[in-house]
Amino acid sequence: MFALLLSILTLSGPLQTDSIKVNTQIDHVTVYQNQAQVHRSYQHQLSVGESTLIFENLSEFLLEESIQLTGSGAWTLVSLSVQQSFKDQLPSTSKINALNQRKEELQDQIVAKQSELEVIKKEIAFIDQSKNIVAGNKLSADEINSLLSTYRENLTSALQRQDLANKELNNLQSKLSNVIWQIDESGRTNRSYSKKVIAVVSTSKPQEINFELTYLVNNAGWYPTYDFRSSSIDEPIELTYKANIYQQTGTDWEHVSFTINSGDPSSNAVKPSLDPLLLGYSFPSALPTMRGLNTFKPANRIVKTMHNGLVTGKVIDAESGESLPGATVSIEGTNNGTSTDTNGNFILSNLSNGVHILNVGFVGFTTNRFPINIQRNGFEIIVYMNADLVGLDDVIVTAAGIRRERNALGYSMHKPEVPHEKPSIIQNNVTRNQTSFSYELSDPYSVPSDGKTHTVDIKREYISGDFKYGSVPKLSEFAYLEAKIKNSSTLNLLSGEANIYFENRFVGTSFLDPNSTQDSLSVSLGKDEQIVINREKLNDYSSKNFFRSRIRELEVYEISIKNTKSEPIVLMIEDQIPVSTNEEIEIKIKELSNGKVDEETGIITWDLELAPGELKTLRLAFEIEYQKGKRLNM
DSSP: OOBOOOOSOBSOOOOOTTOEEEOOEEEEEEEOSSOEEEEEEEEEEEOSEEEEEEEEEEOTTBOGGGOEEEESSSOEEEEEEEEEEEEEEOOOHHHHHHHHHHHHHHHHHHHHHHHHHHHHHHHHHHHHHTTHHHHHSOOOHHHHHHHHHHHHHHHHHHHHHHHHHHHHHHHHHHHHHHHHHHHHHHTSOEEEEEEEEEEEEEESSOEEEEEEEEEEESSEEEEEEEEEEESSTTSOEEEEEEEEEEEOSSSOEEEEEEEEEOOOTTSOOSOOOOOOOOOOOOOOOSSOOOOOOOSOOOOOEEEEESSTTOEEEEEEETTTOOBOTTOEEEETTSSOEEEOOTTSEEEEOOOOSEEEEEEEEOTTBOOEEEEEEESSOEEEEEEEEOBOOSOOOOOOOOOTTOEEEEEESOOBSSOOSSTTSOOOOOOEEEEEOSSOEEEEOSSOEEEOSSSOOEEEEEEEEEEOOEEEEEEOTTTOSOEEEEEEEESGGGGOOOSEEEEEEETTEEEEEEEEOTTSSSSEEEEEEEEETTEEEEEEEOTTTOEEEEETTEEEEEEEEEEEEEEOSSSOEEEEEEEEOOOOSSTTOEEEEEEOTTOEEOTTTOEEEEEEEEOTTOEEEEEEEEEEEEETTOOOOO
16 A cells, blocks of 8 residues: 655646546544544546546635545655635526515515505594594583593504504515515625645556545534433433534535544644753843743633623633733634733623634633534633743644544434433444544434534443532532542543433533542532521520620521431531631630531531431531721621
């Protein structure tokens, strides 16, 4: 097998008279987080000498530096070039004629409705004049009441018909405006852009070659979401891993095989290098200091809101924790962009439904680029920027060195009816290398070029978790069930939104951050109303006394917990005592009910086990002593 990959592309080249136009079909797509690699195949009988192959109708978002042409047999790639092409689509005469006919119909209806309104106006004027009959004639009380009743009924009816006619007229005028706009749009010549790859190949003997053309495209990618299901604390957790694929490359991916990859070819793949660290005396300077490598990189925080099409947030230096004013925030491929204010805050509004790529950049920092899915919602986002120590080197990413290790649990386009019933295995192959992992979908799939998300289940696992209830009665008198998943690194999780189901009901959404340094991953399964908790301040035991120049305040709280469930539970209760920041303020614990206190934070924890129907009571009492005439900031 002979394969030649060209790394330098010429932007134009002469076409030979015996050039062959090639219309290939997409047979495989590898989708990365922010890009996709398209695989096209073509079989051709080469003659002796040179042949020019023109691969047409390729995406205009093709990245020229990523093109690779491979093939079987003995042949030589002489040159490779990329050219822009376009196609004009003339307006449809039949469509325009139909729209003009509709326009005339609406105009006739508008004239008729306007005439109807004129008649109603004259009727209202006539009814209004009829009230003069009462003033110009001697009428009995019954006759006056009858006339007034008739006047009222007729005027009310006419005004209602006038209001209805006005609404119908406005609706007709709106439809007419829409038809006029469609006529204007349909009369324009639509131009669609694409690219073509021109390959000149040479062979010394006639032979049939199976060519494969691969390239990266922008305006495509995927992001993960998850379903966590648990029918009870005695059952394992069902984790469904979903890939939300989107693309707007101008070419539909119809019935092709897919590989979902966690990598990101758009990011720099070169390891940074250290320069000598020179130590000397520092002097005041107006120039910013050089930034070093981060030992801790906080993850971006994305929270969904109900504000349709509104994205707000803050841009922060991940190393110093300071806000970054003047950072650019934009929606890729649009004119919708802004800069952060002096506090690092930004606002983007009027985003349409669909997947958008949010770009956040600042000089000296690596660009942050990630998808957001607007579906009649908005987002609040905190973006952490990391110093760019690498530069802007161009990198071509290939799939060399990838090896298969095992099969993942099955591919499914629907949720199982019984959460704890294990589905059949459909052999989605999972592939790992040293920097990413990928899933090969076992069945072909279609993703049109519409910018919308198309969701596919790529993995399902049943995992064990340590279930434990937790409550902070001072803030919420509910117990929340939390599952801690150990060895989460083996699950190949990425940051993403998760739907939580417990006891066969939806309890809410959460955001997973598997990049945490913790050994386990915590998943909240919602509140349990069968655990009744009450926290009350005992005023009869609390007091405030004066002792010379000092004040002593005693605060006593009681926390009651009752388990009304039919099974025992393990519950951790959290409360707190204040922590003094001034040596004049003394805090003494009087009663703790065997709770454990953290001296630095003042947080107290109780680990409880409650049998079904059991009630336990905790008491917390502490004394604060401080200088008379001073006020505490509690």
